[in-house]
Amino acid sequence: MAAPHSPAVAVLGYVAASLTTVSFIPQAIKTLRSGDTTAISLRMYLLFTSGIALWGIYGLFTGDGPLIVANAITLLTAGLILERKARAVLAGRR
Numbered sequence: 676m677a678a679p680h681s682p683a684v685a686v687l688g689y690v691a692a693s694l695t696t697v698s699f700i701p702q703a704i705k706t707l708r709s710g711d712t713t714a715i716s717l718r719m720y721l722l723f724t725s726g727i728a729l730w731g732i733y734g735l736f737t738g739d740g741p742l743i744v745a746n747a748i749t750l751l752t753a754g755l756i757l758e759r760k761a762r763a764v765l766a767g768r769r
Contacts, residue, residue: 685740692745703752712760713768720760724753 680688706712727750734742 688739688741689744692741696745696748699749699752703756706756706759710759712756712763715756715760717757717760717764720753720757724750724757727753 706715727746731743731746731750733739734746
């Protein structure tokens with residue numbers, strides 16, 4: 676477990692996590708609505724989604740709330756885009 680932080684540090688963490696997570700959502704919505712994944716790199720999304728999952732696990736081990744919440748939300752949206760991209764590649768649409 677991580678050492679306890681002051682409330683101000685916790686707020687800073689949640690604000691930072693919220694900004695980075697929320698910034699990702701519009702692109703995820705656009706991709707999911709359009710279904711167009713041609714400009715998305717499958718390798719990049721595999722690496723990105725794996726990294727997000729590992730950061731989430733790290734957050735669980737360290738008890739870091741902002742890290743856990745932000746990465747859980749980002750993992751969900753990145754996982755959806757990764758799934759759409761993988762389907763497009765398998766269907767030959769790249």
